Amino acid sequence: MVVLTFYSTYFALTAEKVVRAAGLSGKLIPVPRQISTSCGTALRLEEAEVDTALQLLHGAGVEVSGVHHLP
Amino acid sequence: MKVYLDNSATSWPKPEVVYQAVDRFAREIGANPGRSSYESALESGRVLLEARTLLAELFHAPNPSSIVLAFNATDALNMAIKGLLEPGDHVVTTSMEHNSVLRPLTGLARRGIIDFTIVPADNQGRIDPEQVAAAIKDNTRLIAVNHVSNVVGTIAPVKEIGQIARDRGVTFLVDAAQSAGNTVIDVQEMNIDILAFTGHKALLGFQGTGGLYLRPGIVLKPWREGGTGSLSELDTQPEFLPDRLEAGTHNAHGWAGVVAGIKYILAIGVEEINAQEWALTQRLLAGLAEIPKIQVYGPDSSVRRGPIVSFNISGADGGQVGYELAERYGIMTRTGLHCAPHAHKSLGTFPEGTVRLSLSHFTTEEEIDYTLKSLADLVSILT
Ligand SMILES: Cc1ncc(COP(=O)(O)O)c(C=O)c1O
Numbered sequence: 448m449v450v451l452t453f454y455s456t457y458f459a460l461t462a463e464k465v466v467r468a469a470g471l472s473g474k475l476i477p478v479p480r481q482i483s484t485s486c487g488t489a490l491r492l493e494e495a496e497v498d499t500a501l502q503l504l505h506g507a508g509v510e511v512s513g514v515h516h517l518p
Numbered sequence: 519m520k521v522y523l524d525n526s527a528t529s530w531p532k533p534e535v536v537y538q539a540v541d542r543f544a545r546e547i548g549a550n551p552g553r554s555s556y557e558s559a560l561e562s563g564r565v566l567l568e569a570r571t572l573l574a575e576l577f578h579a580p581n582p583s584s585i586v587l588a589f590n591a592t593d594a595l596n597m598a599i600k601g602l603l604e605p606g607d608h609v610v611t612t613s614m615e616h617n618s619v620l621r622p623l624t625g626l627a628r629r630g631i632i633d634f635t636i637v638p639a640d641n642q643g644r645i646d647p648e649q650v651a652a653a654i655k656d657n658t659r660l661i662a663v664n665h666v667s668n669v670v671g672t673i674a675p676v677k678e679i680g681q682i683a684r685d686r687g688v689t690f691l692v693d694a695a696q697s698a699g700n701t702v703i704d705v706q707e708m709n710i711d712i713l714a715f716t717g718h719k720a721l722l723g724f725q726g727t728g729g730l731y732l733r734p735g736i737v738l739k740p741w742r743e744g745g746t747g748s749l750s751e752l753d754t755q756p757e758f759l760p761d762r763l764e765a766g767t768h769n770a771h772g773w774a775g776v777v778a779g780i781k782y783i784l785a786i787g788v789e790e791i792n793a794q795e796w797a798l799t800q801r802l803l804a805g806l807a808e809i810p811k812i813q814v815y816g817p818d819s820s821v822r823r824g825p826i827v828s829f830n831i832s833g834a835d836g837g838q839v840g841y842e843l844a845e846r847y848g849i850m851t852r853t854g855l856h857c858a859p860h861a862h863k864s865l866g867t868f869p870e871g872t873v874r875l876s877l878s879h880f881t882t883e884e885e886i887d888y889t890l891k892s893l894a895d896l897v898s899i900l901t
Contacts, residue, residue, distance in 0.1 A: 456552035460567045477555035486748040488555045
């Protein structure tokens with residue numbers, strides 16, 4: 448599983464909208480304990496979706512503060 | 519009969535969908551937006567995201583992230599004025615401004631921080647862009663202009679002034695409190711750098727909602743500081759938007775209403791709403807012209823204006839006229855200076871003020887005709 452973190456909730460919510468519109472699985476979750484970050488909401492994705500998601504988010508002007516690969 | 523003609527203060531009634539959206543939010547969602555990640559908190563946050571998205575569409579803004587949410591136009595204008603200006607700056611504004619622009623500027627000037635010039639309107643509330651251009655100095659950082667007069671409905675030449683601001687490298691702030699929702703606003707075409715709006719007037723939402731469009735690249739110092747749900751480990755306000763300017767819990771149920779209001783507006787079309795309101799305003803103006811002893815202020819009756827008409831009955835006190843309209847006929851108006859003393863000076867109606875009739879999308883021809891009949895009756899009683 449991969450977790451994307453964001454500076455603000457605005458970006459987290461926009462990210463969810465962008466990846467879902469493209470048919471990816473993105474789900475918003477509380478930031479896992481092992482990651483310290485700026486805003487409390489993160490986006491969970493499948494490993495295989497990450498590259499597409501990051502491209503989409505970049506295109507939509509959404510700033511991602513961290514990409515975390517979790518077991 | 520009850521006729522509500524105080525829509526420029528707060529519009530009423532609202533579209534049915536607005537009541538439903540607020541009710542649904544209050545009963546089924548309710549949570550604090552942007553602070554947690556359980557479903558109803560996310561849903562609350564999604565309401566704000568939808569509000570930003572729709573506001574960006576309505577104003578032809580490039581991106582929802584250029585929208586900053588606040589609590590009303592006054593809050594948004596304070597954010598813009600106090601967030602932008604630095605010691606030694608000069609501001610050009612107009613006599614048609616609301617006190618929500620004039621008082622923050624006067625406050626800063628009295629403390630010796632800034633200096634400002636008020637460009638006077640003529641007696642119809644019109645601003646000459648050339649006079650705005652002539653008032654610009656080397657240290658002018660901001661031009662602040664009211665889009666549609668809340669006293670007489672006069673429409674300011676914002677596109678022309680926006681061009682002047684762009685050419686001279688000055689930031690252009692437009693107060694769209696009276697125009698957002700009923701008048702076409704294209705921030706890119708009009709060269710608007712900062713647009714202030716309020717949710718409870720022509721956007722058809724409730725009180726406690728307002729905000730700013732900020733052209734990407736405009737940086738404001740935070741005027742209100744506090745919790746954002748982000749970077750909570752820091753003692754200072756985050757640098758990024760919207761959190762930089764949006765401390766404190768939003769009026770989320772209010773935004774649920776504005777979201778429904780804007781969808782309603784977009785489904786009909788802003789141009790169509792404007793045309794309907796103008797037709798009603800013309801009906802009102804034509805009827806008023808027939809009643810003796812009524813003097814109407816503002817633009818010539820053939821010139822398009824916002825749905826706002828100010829008048830006086832000669833020989834009668836405006837406050838009494840407003841009182842009698844409410845008591846005898848159930849017609850709700852606003853009298854006095856409408857928080858815009860300099861506008862009344864330009865119009866020649868200071869300090870007495872005027873009686874203001876302001877229409878909305880829900881005003882009917884029948885209500886206009888009843889108002890005209892009541893006014894004719896009242897004139898014969900009072901004079
Ligand atoms: C032109 C204008 N600017 C600003 C405001 C302030 O709006 P609000 O009361 O929503 O802060 C109003 C309305 O009261 C207005 O008519």
